[in-house]
Amino acid sequence: xxxxxxxxxxxxxxxxxxxxxxxxxxxxxxxxxxxxxxxxxxxxxxxxxxxxxxxxxxxxxxxxxxxxxxxxxxxxxxxxxxxxxxxxxxxxxxxxxxxxxxxxxxxxxxxxxxxxxxxxxxxxxxxxxxxxxxxxxxxxxxxxxxxxxxxxxxxxxxxxxxxxxxxxxxxxxxxxxxxxxxxxxxxxxxxxxxxxxxxxxxxxxxxxxxxxxxxxxxxxxxxxxxxxxxxxxxxxxxxxxxxxxxxxxxxxxxxxxxxxxxxxxxxxxxxxxxxxxxxxxxxxxxxxxxxxxxxxxxxxxxxxxxxxxxxxxxxxxxxxxxxxxxxxxxxxxxxxxxxxxxxxxxxxxxxxxxxxxxxxxxxxxxxxxxxxxxxxxxxxxxxxxxxxxxxxxxxxxxxxxxxxxxxxxxxxxxxxxxxxxxxxxxxxxx
Numbered sequence: 001x002x003x004x005x006x007x008x009x010x011x012x013x014x015x016x017x018x019x020x021x022x023x024x025x026x027x028x029x030x031x032x033x034x035x036x037x038x039x040x041x042x043x044x045x046x047x048x049x050x051x052x053x054x055x056x057x058x059x060x061x062x063x064x065x066x067x068x069x070x071x072x073x074x075x076x077x078x079x080x081x082x083x084x085x086x087x088x089x090x091x092x093x094x095x096x097x098x099x100x101x102x103x104x105x106x107x108x109x110x111x112x113x114x115x116x117x118x119x120x121x122x123x124x125x126x127x128x129x130x131x132x133x134x135x136x137x138x139x140x141x142x143x144x145x146x147x148x149x150x151x152x153x154x155x156x157x158x159x160x161x162x163x164x165x166x167x168x169x170x171x172x173x174x175x176x177x178x179x180x181x182x183x184x185x186x187x188x189x190x191x192x193x194x195x196x197x198x199x200x201x202x203x204x205x206x207x208x209x210x211x212x213x214x215x216x217x218x219x220x221x222x223x224x225x226x227x228x229x230x231x232x233x234x235x236x237x238x239x240x241x242x243x244x245x246x247x248x249x250x251x252x253x254x255x256x257x258x259x260x261x262x263x264x265x266x267x268x269x270x271x272x273x274x275x276x277x278x279x280x281x282x283x284x285x286x287x288x289x290x291x292x293x294x295x296x297x298x299x300x301x302x303x304x305x306x307x308x309x310x311x312x313x314x315x316x317x318x319x320x321x322x323x324x325x326x327x328x329x330x331x332x333x334x335x336x337x338x339x340x341x342x343x344x345x346x347x348x349x350x351x352x353x354x355x356x357x358x359x360x361x362x363x364x365x366x367x368x369x370x371x372x373x374x375x376x377x378x379x380x381x382x383x384x385x386x387x388x389x390x391x392x393x394x395x396x397x398x399x400x401x402x403x404x405x406x407x408x409x410x411x412x413x414x415x416x417x418x419x420x421x422x423x424x425x426x427x428x429x430x
Contacts, residue, residue: 009173010135016372024249030430036123036375037091037123037374037375038390041162041165042164042166043165044134044164044166045165046077046078046165047077047078047081047130047132047133047164048077048089048164049075049078049240050074050093051074051075051076051171052072052073052184052185053071054069055069055070058220058291060176061217062177064194070220070221071176072175072182072221072225073184074172075174076170076241077160077164077169078133078134078170078241079169080127080128080132080133080134080164081133083131087129088127089129090121090129092152092154092155092384093183094189097183097187098121098183100191101191105182110180112376113378126161127164130240134238137167138243139243139245141246141249141250141405142170142245142246142251143168143171143250144170144222144226144250144251144252144253144262144272145170145171145258146172146221146222146255146257146262147172147175147179147254147256149257150178150180151180151255152181152182153173154174155372156371157257157371158370159393159394159397163398164255164296166402168401169244171225175217175218176258177191177192177193178192180192186249212260213291215288217255218254218258223265223268226271227251227267233247243277247271249273251275251404252269252271252274252276253275253277255279255325255370256278256366256369259279259427260277260281263277263288263300264287266296266298267287267293267294268294273404275296275300276300278397279307279366279369281309283339283340283343284339284340285343285344286300286304286308290347291347295351297352299353299400300351300354300355300358302348302355302356303356303357304344305364305365308344308366309340309341310341310356310358310359310410312358312360312424314360315360353427354427355400355413355425356367356426357425358424359422361422364389364392364422368386368389368390371390372388374387388420388422392419392422394417396412396423397416398411399412399413413425
C-alpha cells in the first residue's frame with residue numbers, strides 16, 4: 001500500500017488496511033532529545049555532505065517553462081576520517097529557512113512534538129559535516145536511497161548513518177515537490193506540491209494514481225545520480241569522493257513510495273546490483289505495474305509490515321469498529337487481504353532468490369522506518385521500543401547489502417532463525 005501523508009483527508013480503498021496503533025496510557029519520564037537518534041554501530045566515523053545537481057536533459061514537470069530543468073538535492077553519508085572533538089552536523093540543515101517558508105502549522109504537521117528539539121539543535125546527528133572521506137579501505141560500495149512520499153531523506157538518518165559506519169557511501173535524494181520541503185541554493189525552499197495533491201484526493205482512486213505517477217520521476221532522479229558517480233569518482237569536479245566509489249557495486253533502496261521507485265530502478269538499470277523495498281506495495285506486489293511489468297533480475301529484499309498486507313498467524317484481526325472505519329465488512333476485508341497476500345507471494349516467488357522480512361507486531365508500523373517515531377516518543381519505554389524496531393531494520397538492511405554487494409556469507413539473513421522474535425524471514429527460491 002502506498003502511504004499517504006499526515007495532511008491526507010480521506011482514504012482510498014487500496015490504502016484502508018493500514019495498521020492502527022493505540023498509544024499506551026501510562027507514561028514514564030520523557031527522555032532527553034539529544035539521546036534519541038541511535039548511534040551507528042559500525043567501525044567507521046560518519047561524514048555527511050550535501051550536493052545539488054541539475055539534470056539539463058529533463059524539464060521540471062512541476063514548473064512552467066522549457067528552461068526549468070530538474071534540480072535535486074542529495075545528502076551523502078560516508079565513512080569519514082575521524083576528527084576528535086569535532087561537532088556533529090545539524091540533524092536538519094536549513095531548518096530555520098524551511099520552517100519559515102512552511103509556517104508553524106505545516107512544520108508541526110510534519111514534525112509534531114519534535115519541533116522544539118529540532119529547532120533548538122537539541123537533536124544530534126552522529127555525522128561530521130563535510131569531513132574528509134576515509135582514506136583506508138577504498139573504494140566503498142554505493143547505495144542510492146529514495147525517501148517516502150512527502151518525507152525527506154534526513155529523517156532516515158538512523159538508517160543511513162548506520163550504513164555509512166559499516167563502509168557504504170549512501171546518496172540519499174530529496175525529491176523536490178514530493179518532499180515536505182527541499183532547500184536549494186541560493187536559498188529557495190521548494191514546498192510539497194499541496195495543490196496538486198489536494199486535486200488528486202478529490203478523485204476516486206486519485207491518491208494512489210498520483211503517487212504511482214511520481215515513480216517514473218523518482219526513478220529518473222535515482223538513475224541520474226547513478227550517472228554522476230563516475231564523474232564524482234574521477235575527481236573531475238574536485239569531488240571529495242575521487243577514488244572512493246566502487247561503481248561496480250551499487251544498490252538501490254527506499255521507503256514507501258521510494259521503495260517502489262527503487263524497484264523500478266532495478267528493473268531498468270543493470271548497473272544496480274541489489275534492490276530493497278521498505279514497506280510499499282501496489283495491490284500487494286512490491287513494485288508497480290503488476291506481473292506483466294519488466295522482470296527484476298537483481299537480488300531483492302522486501303521488508304514488510306502490516307501496511308503492506310503482510311499477513312501472519314500473529315497479525316491481529318481488525319475489530320468491528322475498525323472495519324466500520326474502513327467502510328468494509330469482514331468478508332470484504334478478508335477478500336482484499338487474501339487477494340493482496342496471494343499477489344505478494346506470487347510476485348516474490350517470481351524473483352530469483354528474493355527475501356521477505358515480515359514485522360509481526362501491531363506497533364511495528366510503516367512509520368517505524370523513520371526517525372520521527374523515536375523523536376516523538378513520549379517516554380523512555382516508548383523510545384526503547386522504537387529504537388528496537390530501528391535496530392531490527394538496520395540489522396537486515398545491512399545484512400542484505402553485505403550479502404549482495406560484498407559477498408559476505410555470515411549475515412543475519414544467512415543464519416538460521418530470525419534475529420529478533422518480532423520478525424519472520426522468508427526466502428523465496430525457484
